[in-house]
Amino acid sequence: MKRERVTARGRARAAEPEGHSSKAPRRRAYGSVAVVLALGLSTAACSAGGPTSVAGRQTLRIGVKADQPGLGLRLADGRFTGFDVDVATYVAARLGVRPDHITFVPVTSATREKVLENGSADMVVATYSITPERGTLVTFAGPYYVAHQDTMVRAAETTIHTVHDLTGKRLCKAAGSNSWKRVTLELGIAAILVPAPSYSACVAMLLAGTVDAVSTDDLILAGFADRAGPAVRILNAPFSDERYGIGLKKGDLSGCEAINRAVSQMYLDGTATRLLHKWFGQTRLALDPYVPQFEGCD
Amino acid sequence: MPPQTRGRRRPVPGFGRLGLRTTPGRVRALAAVAVLAMAGFYIVANIAVGNARDGLRVIGHDAGPQVLATGDLYFALSDMDSQVADILLAGGGSRQATAQQALSRYGQDRARADRAALQAAELSAGDPTDQATVRSVLDGLGQYERLATQALDLDKQANRPAGPPTATVIAVYREATDLMKLQLLPQAYNLTLAGGATVREAYEAKRSAASSGRVWVALTGLAVLVALAGLQIYLVARFRRRVNFALALATAVLIVVGVSALRLLSGEATQLQLAKADGFDSILTMSRAQAISNSMHADEIRFLLDPGRKDTYSLDYLYKAQAILYDSAGSLGDFYTGLSRAMLAYQASSRSVTFFGFYGEEARVHPGPALTAVLTRFQQVQADDQRIRQLAGAGHGRQAIAVLTGQAAGSSSYDFDRYDQAIVSLIGLRRATFDQAIRTGDQDLGRSVLGSWAGLLPLAALGVAILVIAGVRPRLAEYR
Numbered sequence: 001m002k003r004e005r006v007t008a009r010g011r012a013r014a015a016e017p018e019g020h021s022s023k024a025p026r027r028r029a030y031g032s033v034a035v036v037l038a039l040g041l042s043t044a045a046c047s048a049g050g051p052t053s054v055a056g057r058q059t060l061r062i063g064v065k066a067d068q069p070g071l072g073l074r075l076a077d078g079r080f081t082g083f084d085v086d087v088a089t090y091v092a093a094r095l096g097v098r099p100d101h102i103t104f105v106p107v108t109s110a111t112r113e114k115v116l117e118n119g120s121a122d123m124v125v126a127t128y129s130i131t132p133e134r135g136t137l138v139t140f141a142g143p144y145y146v147a148h149q150d151t152m153v154r155a156a157e158t159t160i161h162t163v164h165d166l167t168g169k170r171l172c173k174a175a176g177s178n179s180w181k182r183v184t185l186e187l188g189i190a191a192i193l194v195p196a197p198s199y200s201a202c203v204a205m206l207l208a209g210t211v212d213a214v215s216t217d218d219l220i221l222a223g224f225a226d227r228a229g230p231a232v233r234i235l236n237a238p239f240s241d242e243r244y245g246i247g248l249k250k251g252d253l254s255g256c257e258a259i260n261r262a263v264s265q266m267y268l269d270g271t272a273t274r275l276l277h278k279w280f281g282q283t284r285l286a287l288d289p290y291v292p293q294f295e296g297c298d
Numbered sequence: 299m300p301p302q303t304r305g306r307r308r309p310v311p312g313f314g315r316l317g318l319r320t321t322p323g324r325v326r327a328l329a330a331v332a333v334l335a336m337a338g339f340y341i342v343a344n345i346a347v348g349n350a351r352d353g354l355r356v357i358g359h360d361a362g363p364q365v366l367a368t369g370d371l372y373f374a375l376s377d378m379d380s381q382v383a384d385i386l387l388a389g390g391g392s393r394q395a396t397a398q399q400a401l402s403r404y405g406q407d408r409a410r411a412d413r414a415a416l417q418a419a420e421l422s423a424g425d426p427t428d429q430a431t432v433r434s435v436l437d438g439l440g441q442y443e444r445l446a447t448q449a450l451d452l453d454k455q456a457n458r459p460a461g462p463p464t465a466t467v468i469a470v471y472r473e474a475t476d477l478m479k480l481q482l483l484p485q486a487y488n489l490t491l492a493g494g495a496t497v498r499e500a501y502e503a504k505r506s507a508a509s510s511g512r513v514w515v516a517l518t519g520l521a522v523l524v525a526l527a528g529l530q531i532y533l534v535a536r537f538r539r540r541v542n543f544a545l546a547l548a549t550a551v552l553i554v555v556g557v558s559a560l561r562l563l564s565g566e567a568t569q570l571q572l573a574k575a576d577g578f579d580s581i582l583t584m585s586r587a588q589a590i591s592n593s594m595h596a597d598e599i600r601f602l603l604d605p606g607r608k609d610t611y612s613l614d615y616l617y618k619a620q621a622i623l624y625d626s627a628g629s630l631g632d633f634y635t636g637l638s639r640a641m642l643a644y645q646a647s648s649r650s651v652t653f654f655g656f657y658g659e660e661a662r663v664h665p666g667p668a669l670t671a672v673l674t675r676f677q678q679v680q681a682d683d684q685r686i687r688q689l690a691g692a693g694h695g696r697q698a699i700a701v702l703t704g705q706a707a708g709s710s711s712y713d714f715d716r717y718d719q720a721i722v723s724l725i726g727l728r729r730a731t732f733d734q735a736i737r738t739g740d741q742d743l744g745r746s747v748l749g750s751w752a753g754l755l756p757l758a759a760l761g762v763a764i765l766v767i768a769g770v771r772p773r774l775a776e777y778r
Binding site for chain 1: 427430431434480481483484485487488491492494495498499586609610612613614616617620621624627628629630631632654655659
C-alpha cells in the first residue's frame with residue numbers, strides 16, 4: 001500500500017516541470033484532490049448534454065427553408081426572414097446563443113434529415129412536420145405550431161372543392177415532403193402525382209397549368225398565395241394537423257428538452273402570438289394561440 | 299521492514315521546509331494529516347450522501363409524483379370530453395341509460411381533474427414555466443365546463459333520436475372540444491413531459507455524481523487509513539512501543555464507517571436505478587400511451603360526431619395510433635395490417651419486437667404478461683375501429699354509432715375500457731416497483747449502524763479526530 005503511494009507520487013513529481021520539483025508534494029496532493037473532487041462532482045452537470053447536444057452551445061447552425069415566403073425566405077442580401085427564422089432565433093436565444101452567433105443554412109424538404117445526420121446543421125426549423133416515420137431518423141422537439149394541410153388551385157378552377165375532388169387531378173409532389181402522402185396514401189385519393197423539386201416550383205407549375213393543385217400546409221400556401229395574388233385560390237378546407245417540429249440529431253434528449261422549455265416560454269410570454277400575427281395576420285388563417293402538445297423527447 | 303526505512307527517509311524534503319526535523323514535529327504532522335484526511339472523508343461522504351438524498355427527493359417525491367399527477371389530469375380531462383361526446387351521440391330515447399351513465403362519469407372525471415390540477419400546482423411550485431402552465435389549465439377547465447354544460451343543455455332541449463345532434467349543438471361542442479384539444483390537453487401533457495425531463499436530468503446528474511462520490515469516499519477513506527497506519531508504524535518504530543490502542547480504535551471506527559458508507563451509497567444507487575429504469579420510465583411511457591390512446595379514442599368518436607371534419611379526425615387517429623405502435627408508414631388500412639403482422643410475430647416470440655412507438659419501447663425493455671394483455675386489447679380496439687369505419691364508409695352511420703357506444707364485448711366503448719384497464723394495471727405494477735425502491739432508499743438513508751446518517755457521519759469524524767489526538771498526546775508529552 002505504502003509503496004504504491006510513493007510510486008504514484010514519484011510519477012506525479014516526474015511529470016512536474018523541473019523548477020517546481022522542490023514544492024511540498026503533500027500540499028500539492030491536497031490541492032489536486034480538491035480540484036479533482038470539484039471536477040468529479042461538477043461533471044455531472046455537463047455530462048447530461050454531451051458534446052453533440054444543442055444545449056449549452058455558443059454557436060448554432062440552423063437549417064431553414066430559403067424559398068417559402070412567410071416561413072423561411074432568403075432575401076437578395078443573403079439574410080433569412082420568416083416565421084420559422086424568428087422562432088429559431090427566439091429558441092436559440094433561450095438556449096443562450098446570441099443572434100449574431102447563428103448561421104442559417106438553407107435546406108429543402110428533401111435535405112432536412114441529411115443535414116442533421118452529416119452535421120452541416122445543428123437543428124432544423126423548416127416547416128418540418130413530425131411524422132412517426134421521420135421520428136425514427138431524427139429527434140423532434142416541439143411542435144412549435146400545428147398547421148393544417150389545405151389545397152391551392154388556380155382561381156378559375158371550379159371542379160375542386162375539397163381534397164376528395166383531387167381524384168384524377170394532377171397533384172404536385174414536392175421532393176421530401178410528406179403532404180402528397182397524406183392525400184394519396186393516407187386518405188387513399190387517386191390523384192396523379194407530378195414530381196417537383198420544391199413548393200416554389202409547385203406554385204410555378206400550378207400557374208403554368210402543368211399541375212391542377214398544390215396541397216400542403218396552410219401556412220406555406222398562405223405565403224405563396226400572397227405573392228401569386230388573384231391567380232390562385234386556397235380551398236379553405238383543411239384536413240389534417242401538421243405538427244411543425246424542430247429537428248435535432250437523433251438522440252439529443254437534453255437539447256430537445258431545453259427547446260421544449262423554450263417553446264413553452266415562447267407561448268407564455270406572448271412571443272408566439274406576436275410572431276404568428278406578424279407573419280400571418282393578413283391572411284384568413286385561424287391562428288391558434290395555444291402551445292401545442294409536445295411529442296416528447298425519445 | 300521496508301515501511302520503516304521509507305518512513306524515515308520519506309519526510310526529508312517536504313518536512314525540512316516545514317521545519318519538522320524533530321520527532322514530536324513529525325508525530326504532530328502525521329496526526330494532522332490523519333485528522334485532515336478524516337475531515338476530507340467527512341466532506342466527501344457528506345456530499346455523496348446528500349447527492350443520494352437529492353436524487354431520491356427529485357425522483358421519488360418531486361418531479362416523479364408530478365408526472366403521475368399530471369398523467370392523471372390528462373386522463374380525467376380527456377375522459378370528460380369523451381363523455382360529453384358520448385352523451386351527445388347517445389341522444390334521447392332508448393339510449394337514455396347510456397347518457398345517464400356518461401353524465402355521472404363526467405362528474406367523477408371533473409372532480410378527479412380538479413384534484414389532480416391542485417396536486418400538480420403544488421408540485422410545480424419551483425418552476426415558473428410549469429406553474430404558469432398549471433394556472434392556464436385551471437382557467438381553461440372552468441371555461442370548458444361552461445361550454446360543455448351549454449352544449450348538453452341545448453341538446454336536451456332539442457329532444458331528438460340518437461345520431462348527430464343539431465348544428466347549434468355541434469357548434470357549441472366544437473368550441474368546447476377545441477378548447478380541450480388545443481389548450482387543456484396539450485398543456486397537461488406538456489406538464490407530464492416536463493416532469494419526465496426533470497427526472498431524467500436529475501437522474502443523469504445524480505447517477506454520475508453517485509459513482510464519482512463512491513470513488514471519492516473510497517479514496518479519502520483509504521487516505522485516512524494510510525495516514526493512521528503510517529502514524530501507528532512510526533510510533534511503534536520510533537518509540538519501540540506496542541500497538542497504540544487509541545489509533546487502532548480510530549482505524550476500526552473508520553473501517554466500519556467507510557464500509558457502511560460505501561454500502562449505503564451503492565445501495566442508494568441501486569434503488570435509484572430501480573426506481574428510474576424499472577419504475578418511472580415505464581410509468582412515463584405507459585402514461586403517455588394512455589393519454590394518447592384516450593385522445594385517439596376521442597378522435598374516433600369525433601369522426602362519427604362531426605362528419606365535416608372526418609378527414610382531420612381520421613388522420614389524427616392514425617397519427618396517434620402510430621405514436622403508440624408504429625410498424626410502417628401508410629393509411630389506416632396499412633396500419634391495421636401492420637399491427638396484425640407485428641402482433642403475430644410478437645406472440646410467437648416476445649423477443650421479436652418489430653414495432654416502434656411507446657409499446658415498442660416498452661416491449662424491448664419490460665416484456666411480460668401485463669404488457670401482452672395491453673397489446674392484445676389494443677389490437678381489439680383497432681379491430682373495432684376498423685369495423686366502425688367500414689360501416690360509416692358504407693353509409694351505415696347508425697350501426698357505426700351502435701358499435702361505438704355499445705356496452706358489450708365487440709363494441710368500441712367496452713373494449714376501449716378494458717384496454718384502458720390493462721394499461722392502468724400495468725402502471726400499477728410499475729408504481730409498486732417505484733414506490734418500493736423509493737421507500738427502501740429512504741429507509742436506508744434514514745438509518746445505519748448508529749442511527750441516522752446525518753448524525754453518524756460528523757460523530758464518526760469527530761471520534762476519529764479525538765482518538766488520533768488521544769493516541770499521540772502521551773507520546774508528545776514525553777518530549778516536554
